[in-house]
Amino acid sequence: MLIPCPHCGERDYREFRYAGDASKARPPLGSTDIAAWHDYVFLFDNPKGGHREYWQHVLGCRRWLVLERDTATNVVGRSWWPSEGSPG
Amino acid sequence: MSRARRLGQGGYVDRSRPIRFTLDGRSYAGFAGDTLASALLACGVRIIGRSFKYHRPRGFLCAGAEEPNGLFTLGSGARTTPNTPGTMTELTEGLIAACQNGWPSVRFDLMSVLSLAAPIIGAGFYYKTFMGPRRRSWMFYEPFIRRAAGLGRAVHQRDPDRYETRHHHADVLVIGAGPAGISAARAAARTGARVLLCEQDFLVGGSLLGEGAGALEALRTEELAGLATLEVMTRTTAAGLYDSNTVVLVERRDHARPDPARGDAREILKIVQARAIVFATGAIERPLVFAGNDLPGVMLAGAVRCYLHRYAVLLGERIVVATTDDAAWQAATELAAAGAHVTLLDERAEVGGELLRRAAASAATVVLGAQVRAARGRRGVRGVRFVSPQYPSGHELPCDLLCMSGGWSPVLHLTSHTGIKPAYRADLDAFVPGGYAAGHFGAGALTGAASAAAALETGSAAGLRAAQHAGYGREASVPAAAPGVAVAPAAPARPRDAHWGKAFVDFQNDVTTRDVATAYTEGYESVEHLKRYTTLGMGTEQGKTSNVNALRQMAQLRGIDVPAAGTTTFRPPYTPVSIGALAGRNLGQHFRPVRRSPLHDWHLANGATMIEAGPWLRAWYYAWAGADAETAYVEEMRLVRSGVGLSDVSSLGKIDVQGPDAGEFLNRLYVNEFARLPVGKARYGVMLNDDATVLDDGTTARFGETRYFMTTTTAQAAEVMSRLEFLLQTAWTDLRVQVASVTDQWAGMAIAGPRARAALALALPGIDVSDAALPFMGCQEVDFAGVPLRILRLSFSGELAFELYVPSDCGTALWQHLLASAQGLGIRPYGLEALASLRIEKGHVAGLELDHRNTLDDLGLGKMARTSKPFVGRELRGRPELQAPERWSLVGLECQEPAARLRGGAILFAPADPIQGHGRGYITSVTWSTQLNRFIALGLYQGGLAHAGEEVLCAYPLRGELVRAKIVSPVFIDPAGERLRA
Numbered sequence A: 001m002l003i004p005c006p007h008c009g010e011r012d013y014r015e016f017r018y019a020g021d022a023s024k025a026r027p028p029l030g031s032t033d034i035a036a037w038h039d040y041v042f043l044f045d046n047p048k049g050g051h052r053e054y055w056q057h058v059l060g061c062r063r064w065l066v067l068e069r070d071t072a073t074n075v076v077g078r079s080w081w082p083s084e085g086s087p088g
Numbered sequence B: 001m002s003r004a005r006r007l008g009q010g011g012y013v014d015r016s017r018p019i020r021f022t023l024d025g026r027s028y029a030g031f032a033g034d035t036l037a038s039a040l041l042a043c044g045v046r047i048i049g050r051s052f053k054y055h056r057p058r059g060f061l062c063a064g065a066e067e068p069n070g071l072f073t074l075g076s077g078a079r080t081t082p083n084t085p086g087t088m089t090e091l092t093e094g095l096i097a098a099c100q101n102g103w104p105s106v107r108f109d110l111m112s113v114l115s116l117a118a119p120i121i122g123a124g125f126y127y128k129t130f131m132g133p134r135r136r137s138w139m140f141y142e143p144f145i146r147r148a149a150g151l152g153r154a155v156h157q158r159d160p161d162r163y164e165t166r167h168h169h170a171d172v173l174v175i176g177a178g179p180a181g182i183s184a185a186r187a188a189a190r191t192g193a194r195v196l197l198c199e200q201d202f203l204v205g206g207s208l209l210g211e212g213a214g215a216l217e218a219l220r221t222e223e224l225a226g227l228a229t230l231e232v233m234t235r236t237t238a239a240g241l242y243d244s245n246t247v248v249l250v251e252r253r254d255h256a257r258p259d260p261a262r263g264d265a266r267e268i269l270k271i272v273q274a275r276a277i278v279f280a281t282g283a284i285e286r287p288l289v290f291a292g293n294d295l296p297g298v299m300l301a302g303a304v305r306c307y308l309h310r311y312a313v314l315l316g317e318r319i320v321v322a323t324t325d326d327a328a329w330q331a332a333t334e335l336a337a338a339g340a341h342v343t344l345l346d347e348r349a350e351v352g353g354e355l356l357r358r359a360a361a362s363a364a365t366v367v368l369g370a371q372v373r374a375a376r377g378r379r380g381v382r383g384v385r386f387v388s389p390q391y392p393s394g395h396e397l398p399c400d401l402l403c404m405s406g407g408w409s410p411v412l413h414l415t416s417h418t419g420i421k422p423a424y425r426a427d428l429d430a431f432v433p434g435g436y437a438a439g440h441f442g443a444g445a446l447t448g449a450a451s452a453a454a455a456l457e458t459g460s461a462a463g464l465r466a467a468q469h470a471g472y473g474r475e476a477s478v479p480a481a482a483p484g485v486a487v488a489p490a491a492p493a494r495p496r497d498a499h500w501g502k503a504f505v506d507f508q509n510d511v512t513t514r515d516v517a518t519a520y521t522e523g524y525e526s527v528e529h530l531k532r533y534t535t536l537g538m539g540t541e542q543g544k545t546s547n548v549n550a551l552r553q554m555a556q557l558r559g560i561d562v563p564a565a566g567t568t569t570f571r572p573p574y575t576p577v578s579i580g581a582l583a584g585r586n587l588g589q590h591f592r593p594v595r596r597s598p599l600h601d602w603h604l605a606n607g608a609t610m611i612e613a614g615p616w617l618r619a620w621y622y623a624w625a626g627a628d629a630e631t632a633y634v635e636e637m638r639l640v641r642s643g644v645g646l647s648d649v650s651s652l653g654k655i656d657v658q659g660p661d662a663g664e665f666l667n668r669l670y671v672n673e674f675a676r677l678p679v680g681k682a683r684y685g686v687m688l689n690d691d692a693t694v695l696d697d698g699t700t701a702r703f704g705e706t707r708y709f710m711t712t713t714t715a716q717a718a719e720v721m722s723r724l725e726f727l728l729q730t731a732w733t734d735l736r737v738q739v740a741s742v743t744d745q746w747a748g749m750a751i752a753g754p755r756a757r758a759a760l761a762l763a764l765p766g767i768d769v770s771d772a773a774l775p776f777m778g779c780q781e782v783d784f785a786g787v788p789l790r791i792l793r794l795s796f797s798g799e800l801a802f803e804l805y806v807p808s809d810c811g812t813a814l815w816q817h818l819l820a821s822a823q824g825l826g827i828r829p830y831g832l833e834a835l836a837s838l839r840i841e842k843g844h845v846a847g848l849e850l851d852h853r854n855t856l857d858d859l860g861l862g863k864m865a866r867t868s869k870p871f872v873g874r875e876l877r878g879r880p881e882l883q884a885p886e887r888w889s890l891v892g893l894e895c896q897e898p899a900a901r902l903r904g905g906a907i908l909f910a911p912a913d914p915i916q917g918h919g920r921g922y923i924t925s926v927t928w929s930t931q932l933n934r935f936i937a938l939g940l941y942q943g944g945l946a947h948a949g950e951e952v953l954c955a956y957p958l959r960g961e962l963v964r965a966k967i968v969s970p971v972f973i974d975p976a977g978e979r980l981r982a
C-alpha cells in the first residue's frame, strides 16, 4: 500500500504508523462536556468501506495526516493535513 | 526403463555442456538447459516416486510447476530441500537428488502392499478410524502412518544459506513470460512505462518453448533487452497477490551457486508495488480420469510435446494420444513426425476437417468417438483399453506412452487471492477469472485464448491498457477487445466407472473417483467438505491438475452443473515458498533492531552482563558486585545507599521542546503545574491519556526562556513523542512550539548516593555543585572542557543524586572521568536491576505500574493534579468508575515469612478468601530490600492503602507458593525525603 504524504509524496505504508479514526472532532481544550469527550475517546464506527483515519509518517517527515482508505479493499484515496480540513 | 530417447538435434538444451547429477546415489548426465525431470526422462528413468497413500509407482505427469508426482529431496546435509518438483529444477552440475516416499526404494517399495489394503484407507479413513470412540487406536497407529504417508522430510539443522527481501516499484507488472506476457510487456514498455516481467521458468517463452518449429524465435524475445524500461526476471514465481496491487515474487538463485560467505542470496523475496498488473499466467492441462491413469508413462499431452520440442526427448515409440479437444492433435502429429507410432483417440465423434486433414498428412492413426477405459501395466503403461463405436465392448492397444488431454484450466490462482471468484465458461469447459479489479488485466490462455496468435493479440492489448492505467501511452488506441477466440467445443471429460481399478482424480494425495463418490454418499457434497474429507487439492500441488475433475465428478453425482458445484478458494502461495525466503534477513539478532547506549562498549569491556529492555540492551549488573544477578544487584544497592554509584540512563527518552508557547504546552500535557517553572529548575510530571489512564511520567527541565528538556521512560519514549506531535499538529495548532527527539543525541548517567556531591565536586572542578547552587530539582547547563554538560539534581533512588547529560560521543569520556576522579570515594557502576530495586524501595512507579490501565489516583499520585487548569485527561478522570473506592490501587508489601520470597505477578488474596480466581490484586515489582532486610514489593490491591497494616496472601500457583505479606506504604525508605535533599 502506498500512502500519499502531503509533504513527502507517495511512500510505502511501512513508513507510517496507523493512528485510528479521524472522523471525530476533538473537544476544545478545557471543555467540560463529558459526553463530548466520551464520544470522542470511546465511540467509533467500524465501517466496511470508506474511512477517514489518522496516519503519522513516523519514518519520514513525522507529520500527522488524514487519509481516506477503503477498509475492505485497502484502496487509498486523498490525504491532507489535519489542520487544514478535508479538501472537499 | 522406458523407450525414451534424446533426439540428435533441436530443443533448448546445449549438447556441448553435459551436466552430471545423482539420483538416490546413482550417477546420470543431462545437458545444460535440462530440468531434473527432462534429464531423468532422457536417461530412461520412468519411476520417480511412490504415491502418498498407496505407494503406487509414479512417473512424471507434467513438465511444469503443477507436477504432482515428481517431487524430490534435493541437496544434502543442512541444505536438504524436500518436495521440489523435478519439472522446475534446473539441472546444475553435481545436483544431488533423492526420491521420496519409497522404502527401501521407489522401484521396490515394500509399502505398496498398502494398495491391497486400499478399501480401508479411502476417504475419511483418518476420521473414521482414529476419532471418536476408537480414538485410542491413533496412539498405536500414528508412528506407522506418519512413516508410511507423507512427502519429503525437512532437516532440523540450521539453514546455512542467506535469503533476502527486496522492494520493487513498477508501473506495470506482467506475470508470466509466455507469448501473452511477452507481448504485454513489450507493448507496455514501448509507452515508456517501467515494466517488470516475471517468469517462474528459467527461460522465457512459456508454451512456445513446447511448440517447436521456431515458435519462440518468431517472438523475437532478444528485442526485449533493448527496451530500457523493461526488466525481465526469470526463475521468479508470483506467489501471491495482495491488496493495493502488491505482489510477492520469489526468485530462486540455485543455478548461480550462491555463496552465503560472499553475501549471495539463495532466494529473494520481492515485494512489488505495481500501478497495474497484467496476468498472463497461462493454463494447465487436465488429466483424463480412467483406471490406471497414474501409471508411469501416462502423461499430459502438452507435457509430452514440451519434452519433445524443448528438451528434444521423445518419450515413447508406440504412443497413444487420448483427448477430448483439439489441442492434443498437434501433439499426435508432431510425435508421429518425430518417428513414433501414434494412435489418436478422440472422445468426440466429429471434429473439424482441418484437424483430420493435418492428421491424415501425418502418420498418426485417428479413432473418433473413442473413450479410454483403462491403462494397463504394473510398473509402467503397456497398453490402453478403450471403447468406440467400432469396439463397443472394448479394445486394447499396446503402447509405451499414453498422452492424455482433458481440456485446460486457466491459472487463475493469483486473481483469486484477493477474493474474486472464478467464473465457469461452458465454451471452454473451464473456469476463468470472474472479473478483474481496477488496474488488473488478463491476457492469453488465462482468458481462454487458445492459440499463440490470440495470446499475442490479447497480450499487447492488455499491456497497453495496463500502461494507460499507470498514466502512459494515453494517445495510443487500444485494439478492440479480442473477439471470443473460437475453439472447438470440448467433450466433457466425464470420469468413467472404474471397474478395472483405481482412477485417480488427485495424484498427489491419492484421491480416486471412489473417494469422491464416498464423500458424496456420506454427505460431504460441498467442495470445501470434499476437500477436507478426502484431502483432495492439498499438498504442494493444491489442486492444480485435480480441482476441475473433482468438481465435475461431484457435480455429476449431485445432478447439477459444474458451476453450481462451486470451486474452492485459492490462497497464497501459488507454489510452496521456503521459510527462508519469508524470513529473509530477519534472523537472530537481525530479527529486530537493537538499540545500544553510547556506553555499550564500556559496559562490555568492564564486566557488565547485559539484558534486553524493550529494544535496548542495558547493563544488568556488573561483575565487581557478584557473579550472578541475585547477589550482584543487592551489593550494588548497598553501594548506592552507603557510598556512591554511577548508572547509565541513556535509554531514557529525551525530547527537546522549544518555542514561545513551550511552557503553556507543557502545562496542558502534564497534570501538574508547569507554566511557572523557572529557568534553572526541573519538575517531575505525569501525563495522562485522553481516557485518564496514566501515559507516562518523567522530568522536564527548563534551561532557557523558551527551551525545555523533557525526559520520558525508556518504554514510552516513542509513544510520548508521537503524542506531542499529534497534539501540536492536530489540536493545538495555535501553539508556537517545536519538538524533536534527542534520545540518541545525549548520553545520560545518574550519579547517586550520600557521596554523590563529593564525587561530582572531584570530577567537575570549577563547577559549583553545592546545595545552594544546585538545590533539589535544580538544573544547570554548563560548559565542561568545551562540551555542553547538563546537570539535573533529581533522584530516582531516593538518595542524593544527579543526572548528567552530555553529547553522545562524549558519553564514555565523561563516564570514565567520573569513575576515575571519584575513585577514592569508592565509586562503582551499578546496573538496571539495582536501579529498578532502589526505586521500589523509594516507591517510585515505573513501567510495570504504568500499564495504561491505572489512573493517577490508582498510583497514589492524585494530589499532583492541578484541576484548576485544563490538561489532557482531566475531564474523563472524573468518571465515577474511576473514582470507585474499591479500585485496585498502589500499595507496598512486606514479606512476613523470612524464608520465603515475593514474586512479580503473584495474585493477592485476603486471608479469608478462597485461593482461586483473580484475587484482589497482584504484585507488580519485587526486590530484596537492603534497608529492611526482607523482600518488599509494589502491587495493586483492591481498596489500596485503606487496608494498610492488614495481612494478605501472595499466591504463585506456577510454583505452588502461598506467602504472607503485610500491606504498607509504598514508600519504604525516607518518607520525608531528607536523603535526597541532603
Ligand SMILES: [Zn+2]
Binding pocket: A005, A006, A007, A008, A009, A057, A060, A061, A062, A063
Ligand atoms: Zn512525510
